[in-house]
Amino acid sequence: MQISHLREMIVLAQNHSFTQTAIQLYTTQSAISKHISALEQDLGVALFLRDRNNVELTDAGSIFIEYAQRVVNDYNEGIVALNRFNAGINRNITVGYLAGAVSAFLPEVVSRFMESHSCINLEFHTQEIDGTFSGLEDDSLDMVITTEYIKFPTTIYHVEKLYRDHIAVIVPKDHRLASRESVHLKDLIGEKIIFSSPSFMIREAPIIENLIAPIRDKITLVQSANDIWSLFMLISSGRYVTVLFDHVRNYSDFDQRFAFLRLEEAPKHFDVVAVWKRRAESDVMMDLVTLLRDVISERGVL
Known part of the structure; x- marks a missing residue:
C-alpha cells in the first residue's frame, strides 16, 4: 500500500471519474485504475462501484476513506515537520x-x-x-x-x-622547559605535576595518568584542582606544571601566559x-x- 494510492482514492471519491482524476493528478486513467485495483487487493474489499458513467464508493469504501484521509493528512504534516526541521525553523x-x-x-x-x-x-x-x-x-x-x-x-x-589537537605539557613562561617546542617524559622527572580532582575531568584524568605512568615514581603528583581556572592559577604560582589537551590554550589569555609543549610520548594528534x-x-x-x-x-x- 502506497500513500500515493490513498491520495488517488480520495480524489477519485471526490470526482466520481477516472478520467477527471487522471487529469487532476497528471497521470493516465489506466494508471489510476491499476492503483485502485491494487489497493482493493491489499485490503481485500471493493472500494468503488464502477459503471460507464459514474464511480461511487462502496459501503466499505465509505468507511475506509475516513482513515485514508487521516493517513494522508498525517503524512503531509510529517513531511512539513521534517522540512521545517531540516531548515531549522522555530x-x-x-x-x-x-x-x-x-x-x-x-x-x-x-x-x-x-x-x-x-x-x-x-x-x-x-x-x-x-x-x-x-x-x-x-x-x-x-x-x-x-x-x-x-x-x-x-x-x-x-x-x-x-x-x-594533541596532548601538551603546560608550564609557566619562566619555567626551565618553556623555550622548548616539545618534551619527553624524562624531562618531567622531579616536577610537581598537578591534575584535576577526581570529580573534575572524569574521563581526562585516566588518559593523562596512563601517559605519565612510566615516570610516576619520579614525580610528585598532586590532584587538587576543582576547575580549569583553579588549575591554571596553581600553575601560575610557579610550583606546578600540568599535562593536558592543547586546546585549553583557547581559554582567555592562556596562550600568552603559559608555554604549551608537545609531549612526544603522546599520540601525535x-x-x-x-x-x-x-x-x-x-x-x-x-x-x-x-x-x-x-x-x-x-x-x-x-
Whole structure:
C-alpha cells in the first residue's frame, strides 16, 4: 500500500471519474485504475462501484476513506515537520562544548549564524568530556563540540572534524622547559605535576595518568584542582606544571601566559570535533559547523 494510492482514492471519491482524476493528478486513467485495483487487493474489499458513467464508493469504501484521509493528512504534516526541521525553523538547538576548545570562536560564530537563521534559538552549555558524552547519550544535548581522543561510534553519531589537537605539557613562561617546542617524559622527572580532582575531568584524568605512568615514581603528583581556572592559577604560582589537551590554550589569555609543549610520548594528534546523533541530522547542524570551521580557519587554528 502506497500513500500515493490513498491520495488517488480520495480524489477519485471526490470526482466520481477516472478520467477527471487522471487529469487532476497528471497521470493516465489506466494508471489510476491499476492503483485502485491494487489497493482493493491489499485490503481485500471493493472500494468503488464502477459503471460507464459514474464511480461511487462502496459501503466499505465509505468507511475506509475516513482513515485514508487521516493517513494522508498525517503524512503531509510529517513531511512539513521534517522540512521545517531540516531548515531549522522555530527550533531550539542545545550545544554542549569544551570551553577551551571553542569558546574563543563562538561569539563570532553565533553572530554570523543568526544573520541567516534568526528563527533558531541556540543554547550553549560548557561541559567537560564526560558531560559531552552523557549529554548526547541522554538527548539533553543536540550537538557537542569535544575531543575525539575517545572515539564516537560512527554508526550512531555523525562526526565532523574541526581542527587537530594533541596532548601538551603546560608550564609557566619562566619555567626551565618553556623555550622548548616539545618534551619527553624524562624531562618531567622531579616536577610537581598537578591534575584535576577526581570529580573534575572524569574521563581526562585516566588518559593523562596512563601517559605519565612510566615516570610516576619520579614525580610528585598532586590532584587538587576543582576547575580549569583553579588549575591554571596553581600553575601560575610557579610550583606546578600540568599535562593536558592543547586546546585549553583557547581559554582567555592562556596562550600568552603559559608555554604549551608537545609531549612526544603522546599520540601525535587527534581531533576536536562536532558530533550529533545521526537520527537528528539536519541542514542547520551543518550550517553551524561550516561557520565554526570558517572562524577557526580565519583565526589560524589548524
